[in-house]
């Protein structure tokens with residue numbers, strides 16, 4: 001390959017440092033869209049501006065496209081393109097922080113566990129989606145009945161879950177007398193480090209209580225707040241990048257220009273100086289996580305369900321409707337911001353305004369359908385935690401209630417025009433069964449609210465909550481999503 005890739009418009013520099021200096025000190029599980037545009041990019045910028053040797057061993061555990069991505073990365077020398085897009089411009093970067101890439105099918109489970117157990121591996125980071133933790137979304141506890149977890153208890157050396165890989169690799173390190181590694185969750189899960197810890201310890205206890213004790217005293221699980229809007233790449237995205245780059249890159253990804261990473265500074269085996277390239281290390285990251293999960297992700301889910309039902313394909317399209325835009329802002333400022341306890345000086349109004357501008361970026365084709373995915377895993381931290389706080393104080397939460405109603409209508413699998421919706425969610429079959437069994441809105445609401453793993457007992461039995469969600473569902477059925485959102489202005 002040439003030193004630089006020359007495109008029609010610009011020359012996109014290949015990494016200028018000697019990539020042989022990289023050591024796989026990070027093993028990352030979940031080399032999806034987000035990781036490539038976030039943690040791998042921060043690490044790339046650090047390599048660019050220092051003599052750091054922190055490289056990443058990329059691992060995907062899921063089959064299909066995730067396996068194909070690992071093969072494609074290997075075929076192009078682990079280099080790939082990130083296209084950072086504002087409304088007007090696109091900047092291409094060739095990212096060079098990856099050292100290796102592994103998948104259980106093309107490599108082996110054992111190769112992955114050995115990579116995680118190598119003494120130089122100091123961090124195992126994760127972007128495995130909310131469901132990858134195999135926890136109950138409402139309680140955050142490990143679901144010991146999860147098929148992957150049952151498998152991993154019976155066959156620890158050939159795990160299926162990310163949690164199983166971590167526990168097995170730590171068992172090996174303990175046996176070898178190696179230092180532990182830090183487990184760094186970068187998923188949109190509330191108190192993501194604590195959830196990762198609960199899941200890892202839950203599985204370790206089921207396997208070997210002494211191992212669990214060793215993990216509890218040797219491993220840290222810092223919480224992180226991660227932010228960058230990175231939609232799944234479509235054929236169109238890849239074609240646009242190829243046009244600009246002059247060569248095809250099946251591993252390319254487009255994202256917004258904004259990025260943020262707030263990390264609890266609690267590492268047991270060293271860490272890269274990501275703060276030199278824009279990350280923040282702090283003592284307590286939880287307030288920032290809550291702010292982002294409720295204000296950004298909460299309004300994203302609201303816009304995704306009600307936008308999809310209103311006939312909008314992307315978030316930017318939805319934001320073109322002033323009623324949705326106003327509703328998103330009111331949701332953030334009136335119903336999410338008041339539930340937060342932020343460090344003094346935090347400007348939540350300014351934060352909300354920036355979010356509105358980010359959602360409006362027309363270059364990001366972020367599909368409402370993509371964000372609507374996996375609602376069972378997302379609602380608790382995005383919409384339900386704040387509702388609990390409003391219920392306790394007797395406050396109004398009508399935007400949040402309409403968001404829940406939007407989710408309920410969405411998971412029926414039929415849109416307002418009678419077309420079917422491809423509902424992607426671990427509980428999709430359960431939703432279908434509920435819609436088939438119960439004919440009335442009231443019964444359906446009650447049956448959906450009875451799903452404990454989403455709502456917990458407290459909300460399923462709360463009469464105020466049942467009443468408000470039922471009323472919002474009735475309104476949604478009566479007038480449709482666009483009018484229901486517009487009615488929030490009254």
Ligand code: NAI
Nearest residue numbers: 030031032033034062066127128129130132187188229230
């Ligand atoms: P993606 O679909 O491109 O990648 C998902 C990754 O998770 C893949 O590597 C897949 O192999 C892995 N995965 C899925 N289910 C798994 C399981 N059960 N066990 C182990 N690995 C599993 O999605 P994307 O966009 O990379 O997002 C991943 C996560 O990153 C999100 O769920 C979210 O928590 C977080 N995130 C995403 C942002 C975005 O804008 N895309 C921004 C901030 C956080």
Ligand code: CS2
Nearest residue numbers: 226227228229230297300371
């Ligand atoms: C989105 C997030 O897919 C979703 O559920 O809400 O991935 C969102 O784009 C990111 O969290 C932004 O940082």
